[in-house]
Amino acid sequence: MAGDDISPLSASPSSGAAIRVVAPDDEATPSETPPVETAPHRSRGRKVLYALGALLLVLVLLVGGGLWYLADRYGGNIDRVPDVFAGLDEDARPAPATAAEAAAAEPVTFLLVGSDSRVSADEGEDPGGRSDAIMLARVSGDRQHAQVISIPRDSWVDIPGRGMNKINAAYAFGGPTLLIQTVEQLTQVRIDHYVAIDFEGLIQVTDDLGGVDVVVAETTEWGPYTFPAGTNHLNGDQARWYLGQRYGLPGGDFDRVRRQQQYLQSMFGKLFSTNTFTDPGRLDAALLAVTSAVSVDDTLSNGDLLSLAYSARGVQPDRIEFFTAPVLGTGMEGPASVVYLDRTAADRMWSYLRSDSLGQNAEEFAEDALPDVPR
Numbered sequence: 346m347a348g349d350d351i352s353p354l355s356a357s358p359s360s361g362a363a364i365r366v367v368a369p370d371d372e373a374t375p376s377e378t379p380p381v382e383t384a385p386h387r388s389r390g391r392k393v394l395y396a397l398g399a400l401l402l403v404l405v406l407l408v409g410g411g412l413w414y415l416a417d418r419y420g421g422n423i424d425r426v427p428d429v430f431a432g433l434d435e436d437a438r439p440a441p442a443t444a445a446e447a448a449a450a451e452p453v454t455f456l457l458v459g460s461d462s463r464v465s466a467d468e469g470e471d472p473g474g475r476s477d478a479i480m481l482a483r484v485s486g487d488r489q490h491a492q493v494i495s496i497p498r499d500s501w502v503d504i505p506g507r508g509m510n511k512i513n514a515a516y517a518f519g520g521p522t523l524l525i526q527t528v529e530q531l532t533q534v535r536i537d538h539y540v541a542i543d544f545e546g547l548i549q550v551t552d553d554l555g556g557v558d559v560v561v562a563e564t565t566e567w568g569p570y571t572f573p574a575g576t577n578h579l580n581g582d583q584a585r586w587y588l589g590q591r592y593g594l595p596g597g598d599f600d601r602v603r604r605q606q607q608y609l610q611s612m613f614g615k616l617f618s619t620n621t622f623t624d625p626g627r628l629d630a631a632l633l634a635v636t637s638a639v640s641v642d643d644t645l646s647n648g649d650l651l652s653l654a655y656s657a658r659g660v661q662p663d664r665i666e667f668f669t670a671p672v673l674g675t676g677m678e679g680p681a682s683v684v685y686l687d688r689t690a691a692d693r694m695w696s697y698l699r700s701d702s703l704g705q706n707a708e709e710f711a712e713d714a715l716p717d718v719p720r
Contacts, residue, residue, distance in 0.1 A: 420647030422636040429539045429642040432522045439535040442483075445701040449486030452701045453653065454534060456525055457482050457493075458516065459542040459605070478544070478605055479512060479524075481534065483698055489659040490704045493609075494668045494694065495602045499675075501683040502531050511683060521642075532695040539642040544588065544605075546638030550612055552581040553631040554621065557611045559604075562719065565593055584608060598684075599669065603719035606667040610715070614662040666707055667715035670694065 442452045459478035479496045498513040504527050507518050515527040525536050551557050556578050564573045567590040570583055579587055588608055594600035615621065616635070621628050641650070671690035676683060694710060697703040707714065 416647040416651045419632050419636050420650045422633060423650070424640040425643040425645075426521060426539060426541060426640050427643045429521045429525065430644065433526060439529055439533045439699075441535050441537075442486075442699060442701060444486035446486065449701075450488060450656070452486045453484045453537050454698075455482040455484075455538045455540050456480075456521075456528055456536045457540045457542055458521070458524065459544050478542075478602070479528070481528070481532070481536075481698070482540075483701070483703070484653075484657050484660065485704060486701050488657045489664060491657075491660050491665045492668065492698070492703045492707075493606065493665060494670055494698070495606060496528070496531075496670045497598065497602065497672065497684040497686075499598065499682065499684045500670070500672075500686050501678060502527060502686070505530060509678070511681065532691075532698070534695055534698050538645055541640040543638045545585070547612070547635065548581050548584050548588070549638070550616070550631050550634045551579060551584045553627065553634050554612070554615045555627070556580050557584065557608070557615050559587065559607055559611055560717070565590065567593065599672075600719060602669055603715055606715045607719050610662060610665065610667065613665075617662055666704060668694070668707075668710055668713045669715075671710065671713050 442454060444451050457478075457480040459480070479498055481494045481496070483492050485491065496512060498511065500512040501509060502512045504510050504512075504515045504518065504523065506523075507514070512524075512527060512531075515524040519526075521539050521541075525539060528534075529536055558576050558578050560576050561572045561574055564571065566572070568586040570586050572583075572587060577583075577587075588601070588604055590604070591597050591601040596603075616628075616631055621631065671687040671694065673685045673687045676685060690710075690713075694703065694713075697706045
């Protein structure tokens with residue numbers, strides 16, 4: 346830990362972008378006095394005050410010297426992927442992102458690559474296979490919002506030096522470096538950091554949190570479980586099969602991508618709920634499980650991670666928007682089933698992402714956004 350930078354202002358090594366941490370005193374104060382709560386709301390008000398008190402205690406501990414402990418306990422639990430950006434030609438890469446407003450910090454973009462549980466057409470097979478989930482995640486310059494865009498793993502794209510192929514073949518050909526190069530060439534969005542997510546490990550968080558809720562549009566069955574229409578409270582094993590299903594869903598892999606997004610949204614909503622924050626043991630176990638399921642590029646020190654997490658503390662689950670890259674449809678390239686991206690619509694999406702304005706233009710991509718109730 347001695348070599349980690351835990352100052353409130355740290356730089357992202359790969360982008361050179363300073364991450365500005367806003368102290369609580371700097372936050373805007375509402376100009377209007379909130380209405381006085383009536384008696385029926387007092388109990389809820391007390392719970393909110395208790396939660397705020399717990400959060401204040403955490404901040405006091407941080408200021409009092411607990412930074413090194415948290416950075417080591419959670420940041421040190423995250424594996425590092427070496428030399429991810431070492432083979433890239435800096436002159437050929439997209440320019441770093443700039444803040445949409447002068448007062449904001451520069452946005453930070455992550456390439457998330459996940460391996461998720463799968464079940465073959467034989468429902469009796471245990472979901473142990475692995476496939477790629479590819480997402481671009483952007484934390485906005487104001488550190489109050491984030492967008493996550495899934496790129497279908499079968500997207501038919503140009504892989505530098507390899508020609509046209511499915512986008513997930515880039516990883517097979519050249520690991521994280523070639524995948525980053527491929528995504529940057531496709532989107533012209535500069536990737537600041539690389540994150541590998543083990544969905545199998547992440548599912549452990551489900552049990553640590555006491556289960557998570559997902560809403561199912563129509564009753565489906567997969568493996569040993571039936572997921573009835575409506576709200577389903579999933580334990581870890583149920584979540585594993587729920588995320589593994591693609592057969593029997595009208596959109597196949599597209600619906601599975603939406604289930605991945607829905608699960609992440611629900612899991613992080615539960616992680617940041619009042620009940621979790623007021624239960625230190627549960628919170629600690631969940632954070633350890635999350636961090637053990639994640640690997641990041643080696644340009645991110647423990648101090649950098651903690652600084653970024655603190656600066657982005659305003660990004661609550663309801664401020665994270667999920668999209669899928671616009672597609673025209675599916676087809677065949679030789680024996681392979683592929684996905685054709687809608688380059689016109691996708692280019693507009695990437696353009697908004699580059700200018701840190703996708704959140705303001707989200708309605709334009711309503712059909713590509715995560716629906717309230719995925720199938």
